[in-house]
Amino acid sequence: xxxxxxxxxxxxxxxxxxxxxxxxxxxxxxxxxxxxxxxxxxxxxxxxxxxxxxxxxxxxxxxxxxxxxxxxxxxxxxxxxxxxxxxxxxxxxxxxxxxxxxxxxxxxxxxxxxxxxxxxxxxxxxxx
Amino acid sequence: xxxxxxxxxxxxxxxxxxxxxxxxxxxxxxxxxxxxxxxxxxxxxxxxxxxxxxxxxxxxxxxxxxxxxxxxxxxxxxxxxxxxxxxxxxxxxxxxxxxxxxxxxxxxxxxxxxxxxxxxxxxxxxxxxxxxxxxxxxxxxxxxxxxxxxxxxxxxxxxxxxxxxxxxxxxxxxxxxxxxxxxxxxxxxxxxxxxxxxxxxxxxxxxxxxxxxxxxxxxxxxxxxxxxxxxxxxxxxxxxxxxxxxxxxxxxxxxxxxxxxxxxxxxxxxxxxxxxxxxxxxxxxxxxxxxxxxxxxxxxxxxxxxxxxxxxxxxxxxxxxxxxxxxxxxxxxxxxxxxxxxxxxxxxxxxxxxxxxxxxxxxxxxxxxxxxxxxxxxxxxxxxxxxxxxxxxxxxxxxxxxxxxxxxxxxxxxxxxxxxxxxxxxxxxxxxxxxxxxxxxxxxxxxxxxxxxxxxxxxxxxxxxxxxxxxxxxxxxxxxxxxxxxxxxxxxxxxxxxxxxxxxxxxxxxxxxxxxxxxxxxxxxxxxxxxxxxxxxxxxxxxxxxxxxxxxxxxxxxxxxxxxxxxxxxxxxxxxxxxxxxxxxxxxxxxxxxxxxxxxxxxxxxxxxxxxxxxxxxxxxxxxxxxxxxxxxxxxxxxxxxxxxxxxxxxxxxxxxxxxxxxxxxxxxxxxxxxxxxxxxxxxxxxxxxxxxxxxxxxxxxxxxxxxxxxxxxxxxxxxxxxxxxxxxxxxxxxxxxxxxxxxxxxxxxxxxxxxxxxxxxxxxxxxxxxxxxxxxxxxxxxxxxxxxxxxxxxxxxxxxxxxxxxxxxxxxxxxxxxxxxxxxxxxxxxxxxxxxxxxxxxxxxxxxxxxx
Numbered sequence: 001x002x003x004x005x006x007x008x009x010x011x012x013x014x015x016x017x018x019x020x021x022x023x024x025x026x027x028x029x030x031x032x033x034x035x036x037x038x039x040x041x042x043x044x045x046x047x048x049x050x051x052x053x054x055x056x057x058x059x060x061x062x063x064x065x066x067x068x069x070x071x072x073x074x075x076x077x078x079x080x081x082x083x084x085x086x087x088x089x090x091x092x093x094x095x096x097x098x099x100x101x102x103x104x105x106x107x108x109x110x111x112x113x114x115x116x117x118x119x120x121x122x123x124x125x126x127x128x
Numbered sequence: 129x130x131x132x133x134x135x136x137x138x139x140x141x142x143x144x145x146x147x148x149x150x151x152x153x154x155x156x157x158x159x160x161x162x163x164x165x166x167x168x169x170x171x172x173x174x175x176x177x178x179x180x181x182x183x184x185x186x187x188x189x190x191x192x193x194x195x196x197x198x199x200x201x202x203x204x205x206x207x208x209x210x211x212x213x214x215x216x217x218x219x220x221x222x223x224x225x226x227x228x229x230x231x232x233x234x235x236x237x238x239x240x241x242x243x244x245x246x247x248x249x250x251x252x253x254x255x256x257x258x259x260x261x262x263x264x265x266x267x268x269x270x271x272x273x274x275x276x277x278x279x280x281x282x283x284x285x286x287x288x289x290x291x292x293x294x295x296x297x298x299x300x301x302x303x304x305x306x307x308x309x310x311x312x313x314x315x316x317x318x319x320x321x322x323x324x325x326x327x328x329x330x331x332x333x334x335x336x337x338x339x340x341x342x343x344x345x346x347x348x349x350x351x352x353x354x355x356x357x358x359x360x361x362x363x364x365x366x367x368x369x370x371x372x373x374x375x376x377x378x379x380x381x382x383x384x385x386x387x388x389x390x391x392x393x394x395x396x397x398x399x400x401x402x403x404x405x406x407x408x409x410x411x412x413x414x415x416x417x418x419x420x421x422x423x424x425x426x427x428x429x430x431x432x433x434x435x436x437x438x439x440x441x442x443x444x445x446x447x448x449x450x451x452x453x454x455x456x457x458x459x460x461x462x463x464x465x466x467x468x469x470x471x472x473x474x475x476x477x478x479x480x481x482x483x484x485x486x487x488x489x490x491x492x493x494x495x496x497x498x499x500x501x502x503x504x505x506x507x508x509x510x511x512x513x514x515x516x517x518x519x520x521x522x523x524x525x526x527x528x529x530x531x532x533x534x535x536x537x538x539x540x541x542x543x544x545x546x547x548x549x550x551x552x553x554x555x556x557x558x559x560x561x562x563x564x565x566x567x568x569x570x571x572x573x574x575x576x577x578x579x580x581x582x583x584x585x586x587x588x589x590x591x592x593x594x595x596x597x598x599x600x601x602x603x604x605x606x607x608x609x610x611x612x613x614x615x616x617x618x619x620x621x622x623x624x625x626x627x628x629x630x631x632x633x634x635x636x637x638x639x640x641x642x643x644x645x646x647x648x649x650x651x652x653x654x655x656x657x658x659x660x661x662x663x664x665x666x667x668x669x670x671x672x673x674x675x676x677x678x679x680x681x682x683x684x685x686x687x688x689x690x691x692x693x694x695x696x697x698x699x700x701x702x703x704x705x706x707x708x709x710x711x712x713x714x715x716x717x718x719x720x721x722x723x724x725x726x727x728x729x730x731x732x733x734x735x736x737x738x739x740x741x742x743x744x745x746x747x748x749x750x751x752x753x754x755x756x757x758x759x760x761x762x763x764x765x766x767x768x769x770x771x772x773x774x775x776x777x778x779x780x781x782x783x784x785x786x787x788x789x790x791x792x793x794x795x796x797x798x799x800x801x802x803x804x805x806x807x808x809x810x811x812x813x814x815x816x817x818x819x820x821x822x823x824x825x826x827x828x829x830x831x832x833x834x835x836x837x838x839x840x841x842x843x844x845x846x847x848x849x850x851x852x853x854x855x856x857x858x859x860x861x862x863x864x865x866x867x868x869x870x871x872x873x874x875x876x877x878x879x880x881x882x883x884x885x886x887x888x889x890x891x892x893x894x895x896x897x898x899x900x901x902x903x904x905x906x907x908x909x910x911x912x913x914x915x916x917x918x919x920x921x922x923x924x925x926x927x928x929x930x931x932x933x934x935x936x937x938x939x940x941x942x943x944x945x946x947x948x949x950x951x952x953x954x955x956x957x958x959x960x961x962x963x964x965x966x967x968x969x970x971x972x973x974x975x976x977x978x979x980x981x
Contacts, residue, residue: 029945033681034688036940039947047945054652065953070968071697072951076685076744080655082620089656091685091693096656109191 019116019127027122030059035088037064037075040126045115046075047124048088048099058086060099061117061126066090067110074112139209140167140238142441143228145218145383147173149182150414150430151243152199155210157435161442164209170235171205172228176215177267178205183427186298188270197267221387223407239409241437242384242397246377246415246425251286255348260356260371264295273372277302280369282354284308286345288315292374293460296337299372300461307338307366309358311375314341319456319467320507323484327491327509331463334489340366379416379423392418401448402440403433411437424452428560435562453523453559457508457515464512469522470495470505478504481533485510492536494518501527506536516598524555548598548605557602558588558595565602572606579603618880619657621649626805626880630665634876639670640678660684661880664767667803668875669916671923673930675937686765689941690927691747696954696965699747700740701727702764703754704800707774707792707812708735717757725750728962734771734809736762741963743950745943751928760800760926767881768803769810772796773821777814777831786831788814791860795829798864801924802871802917805878805887809843823851826884827867832856836863840870840898841888849885852895855903865914869902872913 025038030049038045044064051057064072069092077088080096082105087096096105102112116127142163144151155171163169173179180197188197205212213232220229227234248263250256259276263269264285273295277283283299285292288310299306308315314325315332329339343360351357354367379396390398390406396418403411403419414430415423424430429452439446457466473480477498484491490510497504503521508514514536520526521535529535553566563586571585582603583589589596617623622645624632629644638644641662645654654662663682667674674680674687686692691699703718718737722729725746727739742750751761763769772795775781777788792812802808811822812829822828828839834857842851855866878887891897900906931937943951956963957970 025946029939031680031940032677034940036945037943039944039949044944044951050653052652069695069697070953071695072953073685073693073697076688076693076697078656078659078684079653079681080657080659081651081653082655084651086653087655092695092697094656107191108196109193 021118021120021125021127024061024117024124024126027119027124030124033079035075035077035079037072038124038126040115040128044072044075045126046077046088047117048075048079050079050086053086057119059117059119059124060086061115062088062097062099062102063112063114065112066092067112068093068095068107138166141236142167142169142239142241143235143237144169144171144241144243145228146243146245146414146416147171147175147179147212147214148243148245148414149179149199149427150245150434151241152179153431154241154243154413154434154438156200156204157438158441159204159207159210161438161444163438163442164207167239167441168209168211170211170213170237172213172216172218172230174215174217175266175268178202178212178214180267182265185264185267185270186294186301188267189274189298189301194267218383221383221410223387223410226409237409239441240411242405242410242412242416243414243434244380244383244416246379246423248291248373249376249378250373251345251375253345253348255356256371256373259369260348262370262372264291264298264372264374265377270298273298273370274302276370277304280304280355282307282368283370283372284358284366284368285372285374287374287376288312288339288341289318289374289376290316290456290458290460291377293332295372295374296332297461300335300337304369305336305338307340307368308332309340309343309345309360309366311344312341315339316465316467319465319471320509321472321493323482324465324471324491324493324507324509327484327489328460328463328465330489331510332461335461335463337461377415377425379418381416384412384416392421392423394418394421394423396423399433399449401450402446403437403449413437419449419451422451424454426452426454426456428452429454431560432562455519455522455559457512459512464508464510466506466508466512466515466518468506468515468519469503471507473505475504481536483533483536483538485538494532494536496528496532500532503528503532503535516595520551520555524552526550526552548602549609551602557599558586558590561587561590563588568599568602569606572603572610577607577612618661619655621645621651621654621658623650624648626661626665627877629662630669630876633662633665633669639666639672641666641682642678654682656684657880660687663687664803664805664880667768668920671801671803671920673925673927675927675931675934677936680940689744689747690751690761690765690931691742692765694740694965697951698740698954698965699742699744700738700764701742701747701750701754702732702736702738702762703759704762704796705736705759706796706800707772707789709774709789709793714757714759717754717759721750721753721757724753726963728964732764732771735773736764736771738764741956741965743943743954744941745948745950748932748938748941752932755926755929755932761928763801763927766803767806768801769796769799769808771809773809773811773825775812775814775819777812781814783817784814784831785833786814786836788812788820788829788831791829791831791836791863792820794860794864795827795867798921799867799871801927802920804871804875806881806883808871808884824848825851827851827870829863835859838863838866841884843883843885845883852888854895854899865910866902868917869910869913870898872917873898873901873909876913 032051035046035048045061046064048060064074066073073091077091086099089096097112102114104110118125177194179199216230218228227236248265262273283304284307285295286309288308296306296308315328345358347359349357351367355369358366381397384397392398397412399412399417399419405412413433436446455468473495478495481494493507495505506518551565555565557563567586576582576585589599616625659682722739728741730738732738772792774788774792778784809825810827811820811825813820813822814831822830823839824842824844828851830837836858838855839851840854955966957966
């Protein structure tokens with residue numbers, strides 16, 4: 001296992017030691033620079049994997065449900081960067097959510113949950 | 129800096145009573161005018177919230193909170209010399225002692241501004257109390273309405289004026305069944321005439337809001353089905369759970385009455401043209417003031433008064449107030465309503481033109497002077513795109529065109545909209561902040577180079593926002609007139625237009641987004657504007673499978689999954705049916721797939737079959753079966769060639785003169801898979817009867833005795849445009865060559881998401897130029913364009929067939945990568961023997977079954 005590949009996303013994430021990590025899916029399930037969705041005990045987690053960023057390899061876990069449409073589609077959105085921040089554009093109504101904390105650029109009242117997530121060897125692990 | 133220092137004892141005290149929109153605007157103007165050098169200012173507000181935007185009050189129910197409705201940052205009121213007292217009503221004014229009296233004590237003043245606004249008038253009706261006597265004026269009122277609505281099914285608004293309809297909208301957005309009860313025989317009796325009121329009523333009723341006119345509420349008692357019963361005249365009644373009164377406003381002049389200032393004949397604090405009351409040290413502005421006996425219940429005149437008083441107190445020049453233009457345009461319950469000047473045609477000799485469209489409940493009335501030279505007023509219901517032009521005619525006395533009715537008739541080509549260049553420098557662009565075209569021009573001359581700078585510098589379009597489009601027009605026109613290039617950057621990552629990026633890709637042979645970004649862009653990731661645009665350019669040039677790993681992240685969801693996402697996150701699937709020709713076995717195969725996967729099935733306008741309701745993980749299976757049956761992808765998801773519609777032509781039809789189906793098949797086979805700035809639609813008709821509707825397509829072909837006539841750049845949709853006749857009596861080969869050249873020229877030079885029709889209208893030189901380039905090869909491009917098209921044609925491969933061959937590419941087509949289940953939130957109900965997405969209110973009715981293994 002390569003410690004340098006461990007990434008923790010999510011704003012205000014508690015210290016890594018306190019988190020309870022559990023495996024979510026395999027690294028091979030991810031699609032580079034795009035999204036896939038994983039099932040997490042009733043929740044739907046959209047995973048966005050960016051192999052090359054200024055901060056190195058990055059992985060984000062964010063709620064799959066689009067609050068505007070009520071449909072579970074965020075994982076099928078388009079990754080982009082707006083004013084330096086990595087965002088995901090919802091595929092239905094195109095509003096943007098910041099990947100690091102789930103906040104919405106256009107509608108402050110919309111906010112998506114984010115989870116701490118990391119790559120550990122061939123596994124994607126999530127903290128709940 | 130040149131600062132004048134006043135001795136301390138020279139600083140006087142100015143008190144502003146009221147912190148609504150107008151009071152706040154006055155304070156802003158006072159600060160801007162340097163009043164804090166002369167006065168210490170105390171502002172008293174009765175509400176606990178600092179000034180907020182009452183014009184957009186209903187947005188409080190659709191997500192905006194009090195803070196986001198606030199007119200300014202709190203810091204505005206935290207400057208030295210300025211004190212804001214919120215939640216402190218002024219109880220009395222002692223004019224002799226020059227003092228106001230509040231619960232916090234007495235405050236002396238040298239000058240006093242009353243901006244106390246108005247209050248909602250509630251007619252004295254027996255039984256009106258609590259939830260049957262709500263009003264719609266302040267945030268607190270809205271909190272009360274929200275609370276009452278939480279236990280209610282139905283709500284009634286008494287009063288069908290502007291505010292009443294806003295309130296009805298608010299009830300609707302709270303999920304209530306909304307009704308409006310109006311005493312007058314029409315809605316918005318002040319702003320609209322009878323026909324306008326009728327059109328508005330039809331539109332609002334179509335939205336599910338009950339409208340009850342000529343009804344007077346006599347008393348309110350307990351209801352049976354609902355909490356209250358409103359007893360109307362003639363033994364009619366209406367039951368409801370809450371009642372909001374919006375039967376007009378009254379000026380809040382209680383303080384003026386108490387200290388015996390002169391009042392208007394129908395209430396309101398009497399003011400002269402300088403907003404002075406009968407006491408020389410007291411001013412009144414906004415809805416509490418009455419000039420010439422009239423109270424002005426709009427924000428623009430209030431702002432005008434506020435500006436005037438602030439200027440006087442700062443010893444600056446100002447225009448006197450001689451009444452105000454009450455023209456207004458709004459969106460009420462989503463319906464455009466506009467009223468300009470003499471909307472009722474009341475002036476002597478006024479002549480009216482009227483346009484009525486009962487099909488869409490649109491109405492427009494133009495009132496002109498007896499000599500037919502000037503616009504006096506107008507009424508608009510259903511479409512406010514006419515408002516700006518009409519208002520400019522009315523306000524600036526611009527002479528009318530020979531046929532004034534053209535100003536309100538539906539616009540064909542070349543309708544006389546008033547261009548930005550036709551406006552005089554004195555023309556008012558923004559009436560809320562009194563910004564003229566001249567002021568916009570001088571802001572540009574002083575260095576404003578984008579719209580946001582113009583707005584913050586002149587304040588134009590920051591009031592009601594109604595002039596935004598006009599401001600943009602004037603701004604762009606003036607920039608162009610000054611030879612300044614308008615910023616046409618694609619986005620923050622590329623300071624280039626789509627055309628420029630296209631030639632970089634083409635000339636430098638760039639095949640990936642990353643390469644283009646590294647060479648010509650900024651940042652490392654791009655965004656949802658540039659990625660699909662570049663993805664489309666790469667496809668137009670090189671036509672590589674869009675499922676390649678380097679291309680996948682560029683595509684919008686529809687292209688990524690090669691299907692059309694619908695509102696509930698499921699997809700629709702459209703197999704290609706070239707020319708609309710299909711065998712019975714083909715129909716059966718599609719039917720079998722639709723049946724197996726329980727897909728909602730509908731025939732499209734492009735002679736194909738759309739299959740709705742497939743989940744992500746079902747798409748590969750559905751497509752394997754369709755491809756097995758001989759189908760290809762229809763590209764219904766792409767900005768690309770869609771369909772070639774055709775009639776049966778000379779093969780079957782007694783009128784047909786050419787084989788239109790064969791030509792449609794040839795065209796569709798050649799251009800299928802071609803990606804372009806926007807979607808492309810084609811049609812081929814076998815004779816001049818034009819059953820394939822080719823003249824509404826990007827490329828239309830109509831058979832003649834001698835060959836084919838080619839029509840270009842038409843479209844249906846939101847803004848239909850007839851295609852133009854481009855060339856006549858072409859043989860098959862020439863026809864295809866011309867289409868090759870045309871499509872590649874369009875792909876090369878159009879803007880992102882620009883249809884051929886809009887592209888054609890923006891072409892300098894117009895149709896003649898297009899003919900010169902395509903037919904006469906005036907630019908020497910013809911061979912190049914044809915060979916570029918040939919490359920795209922040669923590289924065609926069905927994207928779905930390509931993806932199905934590659935397990936790596938199919939990995940994405942899983943609803944959950946770690947679980948085989950379907951999305952449990954996707955729910956359907958049956959309607960007309962097929963399934964459709966469940967509506968939110970139906971979700972509770974669907975029984976949830978646990979899967980038993």
